[in-house]
Amino acid sequence: MTGSFSSLNTALTALRYHRVTLDVASNNVANAATEGYTRRRAVGESLGAGAVPALWSRYPDGLDAVGGGVGVKGVDRLADGLLDARSRSENGRSSCLQLRSTVLQRVESGLGEPGTTGVAAALASFRTSWHDLANTPESGAARGQVLARAEALVDAVHAQAAAIDEESATQRVSLLSSVTEVTTRAGELAATNRAISAAALDGVDASDLLDQRDQIAMRLAQLTGGKAVTRPDGGFDFNVGSVALVSGVQAGTLSVATGVTASGAADGNPVSLTVTLGATTTTTGALGGEIGATTELLDTTLPGYASGLASVVEGLATQVNGLHTAGYDATGATGQAFFTFTAGDAARTLSVNLTSPTQVAAAATPGGVIDGTQADRLAATGAAEDAYTSLVTGFGTTVASAQRLSSTQDLLTKQVDSAREQLSGVNIDEEMVTMLAAQRAYEAAARVMTVVDSVLDTLINRTAR
Amino acid sequence: MTTVRVTQNMITNRSLSAMQAAQARLAVSQEQLSTGRVVNRPSDSPTAASVAMRFRSAASQQESYVRNADNAMSWLGTIDTTLSGMSAGVRRARELGLQGASTGTTSPAARAALAAEVDQLKESLVSQANATFLGRPVLGGLTPGATAFDATGAYVGVPGQVSRTVADGVKVRVDVTGTDVVGPNGSSLFDDLETLSTALAAGDDTTIRSTLASLETRLTTINTVQADVGARYNRVEAASQTAKDSIITLQTRLSEVEEADLPATAVKLQMQEVAYQAALAATSRVMQPSLLQFLR
Numbered sequence: 001m002t003g004s005f006s007s008l009n010t011a012l013t014a015l016r017y018h019r020v021t022l023d024v025a026s027n028n029v030a031n032a033a034t035e036g037y038t039r040r041r042a043v044g045e046s047l048g049a050g051a052v053p054a055l056w057s058r059y060p061d062g063l064d065a066v067g068g069g070v071g072v073k074g075v076d077r078l079a080d081g082l083l084d085a086r087s088r089s090e091n092g093r094s095s096c097l098q099l100r101s102t103v104l105q106r107v108e109s110g111l112g113e114p115g116t117t118g119v120a121a122a123l124a125s126f127r128t129s130w131h132d133l134a135n136t137p138e139s140g141a142a143r144g145q146v147l148a149r150a151e152a153l154v155d156a157v158h159a160q161a162a163a164i165d166e167e168s169a170t171q172r173v174s175l176l177s178s179v180t181e182v183t184t185r186a187g188e189l190a191a192t193n194r195a196i197s198a199a200a201l202d203g204v205d206a207s208d209l210l211d212q213r214d215q216i217a218m219r220l221a222q223l224t225g226g227k228a229v230t231r232p233d234g235g236f237d238f239n240v241g242s243v244a245l246v247s248g249v250q251a252g253t254l255s256v257a258t259g260v261t262a263s264g265a266a267d268g269n270p271v272s273l274t275v276t277l278g279a280t281t282t283t284t285g286a287l288g289g290e291i292g293a294t295t296e297l298l299d300t301t302l303p304g305y306a307s308g309l310a311s312v313v314e315g316l317a318t319q320v321n322g323l324h325t326a327g328y329d330a331t332g333a334t335g336q337a338f339f340t341f342t343a344g345d346a347a348r349t350l351s352v353n354l355t356s357p358t359q360v361a362a363a364a365t366p367g368g369v370i371d372g373t374q375a376d377r378l379a380a381t382g383a384a385e386d387a388y389t390s391l392v393t394g395f396g397t398t399v400a401s402a403q404r405l406s407s408t409q410d411l412l413t414k415q416v417d418s419a420r421e422q423l424s425g426v427n428i429d430e431e432m433v434t435m436l437a438a439q440r441a442y443e444a445a446a447r448v449m450t451v452v453d454s455v456l457d458t459l460i461n462r463t464a465r
Numbered sequence: 466m467t468t469v470r471v472t473q474n475m476i477t478n479r480s481l482s483a484m485q486a487a488q489a490r491l492a493v494s495q496e497q498l499s500t501g502r503v504v505n506r507p508s509d510s511p512t513a514a515s516v517a518m519r520f521r522s523a524a525s526q527q528e529s530y531v532r533n534a535d536n537a538m539s540w541l542g543t544i545d546t547t548l549s550g551m552s553a554g555v556r557r558a559r560e561l562g563l564q565g566a567s568t569g570t571t572s573p574a575a576r577a578a579l580a581a582e583v584d585q586l587k588e589s590l591v592s593q594a595n596a597t598f599l600g601r602p603v604l605g606g607l608t609p610g611a612t613a614f615d616a617t618g619a620y621v622g623v624p625g626q627v628s629r630t631v632a633d634g635v636k637v638r639v640d641v642t643g644t645d646v647v648g649p650n651g652s653s654l655f656d657d658l659e660t661l662s663t664a665l666a667a668g669d670d671t672t673i674r675s676t677l678a679s680l681e682t683r684l685t686t687i688n689t690v691q692a693d694v695g696a697r698y699n700r701v702e703a704a705s706q707t708a709k710d711s712i713i714t715l716q717t718r719l720s721e722v723e724e725a726d727l728p729a730t731a732v733k734l735q736m737q738e739v740a741y742q743a744a745l746a747a748t749s750r751v752m753q754p755s756l757l758q759f760l761r
Contacts, residue, residue, distance in 0.1 A: 382522065
């Protein structure tokens, strides 16, 4: 034994080390339910067992294996960069599909098909009213009924077109707010990058900053489906649509270039986004995440359904007008156009042109005779109903496939997240065991102190007598 | 993927998502039971939704055909009654003519009485020929007026066909043009009666006999038309029955496609309820224990 007090020092290092272990465990327990927290682990190393034989080695007889205690090597943050990257990309895809599926389901339930209300029912009752008029062409009531049913049909079509427009408007506003959020988050990520780099220089533990960095990157991935690239100093660069949004401590601004005006109105163009980083502005490629879903809805799905509806309505109005202008009304005059509409935008602009029941042209022969032949021909117009059915069921197929994709992706995302949780999550039992071990080791080290103290007591106080 | 470590958060998340999935399945069964339908929106089953919409549209079409057929049967029924009445009237006129033609048995006063009755008969026949259904003279074609014949028995209707669609592409004529029954203006049934009345009053046997022959032909014409009307009535009745049958078929198939099988759905709901309760129980058991409870 080279020094009388070295064992006391060894016991002291043990006390210190186990205090740190307890601290780390208590911090883990405290954050067991914290969103985005990655568990830590204190890593110890034994001190003083020099690998190189030294001149003043304390144990010349070769007992070098006895060290000088324990020290804290560091605190590990148990995260796997690859798993995190995978989780971000799956979450980005998942939020894209989920948003798409949610919005499509909302639009679908607004259609009210199949059922006894809605456009299909209005089309059927419009056609039935022509049958009734064909049976009683002399009746003013039957003529009035044709007009009333036509108005009901126009209302149903308008309501559906308005529901689609309303959903588009909601999506435009949500696009604007998502884009703003991306810019804000990009700023936060750049600030976090700066703090991480400073912490690395100062040698301070950056675990909390890294947690924060991961959380911001996750949110950015959910919004844009973008990719994070780790920097040598531990920060993240972030790319959206193959364009750099965050580069080190520099944050770019994401903005809507075309498609949506600042006030949330449509400008008639497809949606395109730009990133302004420093002095350069670049148009991004296709985005994923929530913004990608919104863009796809605004550019393809919603306009697709709206134009499908418009062409069904235009087909009906053209057919009815064609037959109606070939007939003669109650006064014997040639029939006028039954519907008016703007070509290409029939669903929004459809309206009934006739103002009086006598203008309904039920007769195929002029001269004010009582004839329902033309009304009978008008009752045989079933093409619009078939076209509408295939439009609605086509949309139903889109919704069903979006739901399936979303639930499949959800399963995958959950699995990847669970793998990440396996590595990074806090297990309270495990922390209890760590605490218990630390507590016992602490007690043992304290015991070592007592023993050494009593040994020294024997030496100092009893041998001198 | 082998699970190496399990954390409390993993258990919580898995329990939550399992319970949510169980609840979502419950919600689907509950919706099917409370609405009574398995297809509540097109995405539930696009094929079934398409079939349902087509069936519904076809059923409304068939209902229109049934209404059209009812209307057609009323028209044809009215015409049938009218023609029966007219046929009886013409027969009576013939009897009167025969009485008048039996020479020697009839005095001038009796002939005058016969002539007066023929005049009455003519008036009654004109009014029968003006029979209406819902205000429209059934023998008047497309006329906007209220009568097919004026008081003198001249045809004032507008010739033209009144048809009803009683099945896909099947149109049945439901009217009879007045002149097809009584003959054209100038040589019509009413003109014959006029002649008969004049001849009876004057005792002109030759004219009476020729008119009697003419009335015989009229009677044949009326009976022929009546037979034709009866045939059309049968056609319409058959079409109406077909349409009614197809409505029932369509509704049955619609309910097969669209409606929930109640017992099966109820059993499914029961099973899902059990599964949900099991998920709840498992969660409460798994979340409870921790090493903390065993450390003193």
